[in-house]
Amino acid sequence: MSFSEYFSLLFSDYTLRTISLGTALLGAICGMLGSFAVLRKQSLLGDAISHAALPGIALAFLITGAKDSNVLLLGALVSGLIGTFWIRSMVSKTHLKSDTALGLVLSLFFGFGMLLLTFIQKQPNANQAGLDKYLFGQAATLIEKDVQILLLVTTASLFILLLFWKEFKILLFDVEYANTLGFNTKLLDILITFLIVLAIVLGLQTVGVVLMSAMLLAPAAAARQWTNKLSVMVGLAAVFGAFSGVVGTAISASQNNLSTGPVIVLIAGCIVFISFIFSHKRGLLLREYKFLQNRRELHHNKTLLFMYDIAKDHTNIGHPHAIKILNNFHGFTVKTLKQLETKGFILVSGQDWSLTEKGYHHATSMFKKNEIENVNTTN
Amino acid sequence: MKNPIAVRVDDLTVAYNYKPVLWDIDLEIPEGVLMAIVGPNGAGKSTLIKSILGIIKPIAGSITIFDKPYKKQRKHVAYVPQKGSVDWDFPTTAQDVVLMGTYGDLGWIKRPGAKEKKQALEALEKVGMLSFKNRQISQLSGGQQQRIFLARALVQNASIYFMDEPFQGVDASTEIAIINILKELRKSGKTVVVVHHDLQTVPEYFDWVTFLNVKKIATGPVKDIFNDDNLTKTYGINYKVAINK
Numbered sequence: 095m096s097f098s099e100y101f102s103l104l105f106s107d108y109t110l111r112t113i114s115l116g117t118a119l120l121g122a123i124c125g126m127l128g129s130f131a132v133l134r135k136q137s138l139l140g141d142a143i144s145h146a147a148l149p150g151i152a153l154a155f156l157i158t159g160a161k162d163s164n165v166l167l168l169g170a171l172v173s174g175l176i177g178t179f180w181i182r183s184m185v186s187k188t189h190l191k192s193d194t195a196l197g198l199v200l201s202l203f204f205g206f207g208m209l210l211l212t213f214i215q216k217q218p219n220a221n222q223a224g225l226d227k228y229l230f231g232q233a234a235t236l237i238e239k240d241v242q243i244l245l246l247v248t249t250a251s252l253f254i255l256l257l258f259w260k261e262f263k264i265l266l267f268d269v270e271y272a273n274t275l276g277f278n279t280k281l282l283d284i285l286i287t288f289l290i291v292l293a294i295v296l297g298l299q300t301v302g303v304v305l306m307s308a309m310l311l312a313p314a315a316a317a318r319q320w321t322n323k324l325s326v327m328v329g330l331a332a333v334f335g336a337f338s339g340v341v342g343t344a345i346s347a348s349q350n351n352l353s354t355g356p357v358i359v360l361i362a363g364c365i366v367f368i369s370f371i372f373s374h375k376r377g378l379l380l381r382e383y384k385f386l387q388n389r390r391e392l393h394h395n396k397t398l399l400f401m402y403d404i405a406k407d408h409t410n411i412g413h414p415h416a417i418k419i420l421n422n423f424h425g426f427t428v429k430t431l432k433q434l435e436t437k438g439f440i441l442v443s444g445q446d447w448s449l450t451e452k453g454y455h456h457a458t459s460m461f462k463k464n465e466i467e468n469v470n471t472t473n
Numbered sequence: 474m475k476n477p478i479a480v481r482v483d484d485l486t487v488a489y490n491y492k493p494v495l496w497d498i499d500l501e502i503p504e505g506v507l508m509a510i511v512g513p514n515g516a517g518k519s520t521l522i523k524s525i526l527g528i529i530k531p532i533a534g535s536i537t538i539f540d541k542p543y544k545k546q547r548k549h550v551a552y553v554p555q556k557g558s559v560d561w562d563f564p565t566t567a568q569d570v571v572l573m574g575t576y577g578d579l580g581w582i583k584r585p586g587a588k589e590k591k592q593a594l595e596a597l598e599k600v601g602m603l604s605f606k607n608r609q610i611s612q613l614s615g616g617q618q619q620r621i622f623l624a625r626a627l628v629q630n631a632s633i634y635f636m637d638e639p640f641q642g643v644d645a646s647t648e649i650a651i652i653n654i655l656k657e658l659r660k661s662g663k664t665v666v667v668v669h670h671d672l673q674t675v676p677e678y679f680d681w682v683t684f685l686n687v688k689k690i691a692t693g694p695v696k697d698i699f700n701d702d703n704l705t706k707t708y709g710i711n712y713k714v715a716i717n718k
Contacts, residue, residue, distance in 0.1 A: 275577035322609040
């Protein structure tokens with residue numbers, strides 16, 4: 095199936111439409127809530143939670159014996175929340191740092207989950223297969239009921255975020271201050287963490303335990319590059335997430351045997367990469383360009399001021415001087431001379447240069463500006 | 474007549490782990506004073522303020538603001554935390570941070586409107602930061618960030634201001650701007666309590682002082698108690714400071 099076929103199928107094929115809608119919704123909710131995780135410096139919490147959810151899935155299966163995805167995800171939710179709670183109490187009650195607590199919970203829960211999975215696989219039960227899809231996710235198993243739940247949770251999260259927007263903002267920026275203003279920051283904290291856990295658990299079926307944290311972080315990290323406004327960041331992260339979901343599904347549907355979860359995560363990764371380099375606000379390219387431009391500007395100005403120093407004592411400012419004199423000035427290169435000429439600040443004829451009217455005025459104003467700045471900084 | 478007591482602390486003891494950070498503090502802060510809290514690192518200065526503001530739960534003791542617990546007097550109290558306590562790379566603008574000062578009055582869910590925005594702009598003007606209102610906060614200098622924090626507290630329009638090292642890492646012009654605002658606050662009858670590090674400027678900036686080093690060493694008017702004896706007791710070394718009376 096080619097790419098264009100995918101898009102025509104998107105409108106006619108029920109299964110493909112369901113899956114695409116599901117991954118888009120998942121991307122949107124993860125991007126939205128991931129922004130909060132990133133800004134709270136809890137990027138790794140998502141990783142720990144998703145891994146912590148695995149034993150819950152296995153236990154839910156062992157207890158009920160059914161493979162109903164809602165029951166399994168309920169198990170994931172419970173064990174994800176227990177993992178989160180453990181991390182928190184470890185950080186507050188022991189001297190362990192949060193990265194240690196995260197690492198411990200992540201590996202312990204994941205190890206236990208793997209143990210249970212292998213145990214289940216050894217059982218003589220025909221119903222056992224397919225649980226390992228929660229490791230790397232399998233978008234193809236999304237059915238309409240899953241999408242309905244995703245839609246419900248996404249809408250509810252959006253509603254809660256909008257309702258408590260101001261409260262969440264101040265919680266993210268300055269918890270203690272929020273406390274003194276009378277906001278119950280513990281409650282807000284629990285609320286936002288619960289939503290994050292919920293989003294992660296919903297994504298397990300599609301993206302899987304191992305890659306889930308990328309879904310949470312990548313869109314948010316990319317969005318941060320493009321804006322300095324929280325609302326725009328959250329919105330943009332949701333769009334990036336949804337876009338990764340749809341495009342990832344399209345690619346994996348058009349190429350046989352490509353697993354959807356990893357493709358979605360890779361698309362999100364590409365968006366992060368592009369954002370880091372090309373962002374007009376914080377991009378590396380822009381920073382480098384500005385740096386070089388600044389250097390060049392300083393270089394020109396320094397050279398021009400040096401010339402101004404030589405020329406200003408002459409009654410005729412256009413009096414020609416030998417280029418050789420400039421050799422005493424270390425910042426001087428043939429290139430700067432040429433660039434100053436194209437700017438119209440100097441004239442070069444043979445071995446001589448002379449200051450133009452424009453160059454003289456530019457240098458004088460620069461000189462005066464320097465003086466004023468010097469006065470300002472000494473006062 | 475003696476001023477009424479703005480803040481009363483009785484038998485306050487605070488401990489994070491095993492060692493007490495504050496031990497049996499009794500303190501009265503009269504209304505209308507500009508008070509410095511001084512003491513060495515780890516003396517519990519920030520902890521004292523945070524306990525008064527209810528951020529830290531004490532092990533023992535009681536604290537009242539105008540004879541009522543803090544919870545009932547929230548709207549009369551404003552707080553300027555240490556500048557380093559937040560991440561200044563947070564995606565928001567100067568005006569937005571100042572607006573946070575109105576959140577307490579607004580309460581849950583209600584969003585700031587035109588009235589609150591006007592208050593924020595006025596506060597920005599007071600601290601000389603109006604032209605920076607749309608600036609991303611990471612692009613502000615340390616002194617400017619401190620002014621933004623001060624503006625946020627001014628918006629709260631409180632009667633008592635607690636400030637945690639507002640002069641730390643700011644340049645001379647910001648320091649002067651801040652102290653002028655503090656003096657103005659006192660002039661209009663507000664009570665201002667400041668955790669302060671520069672002992673040299675205590676007599677010039679403040680009229681009351683509290684010496685703290687886990688225990689309260691002394692509290693009172695600067696002219697009566699800011700002397701070498703108390704400084705030595707607080708800092709543990711023979712401290713000499715030039716006091717310009």
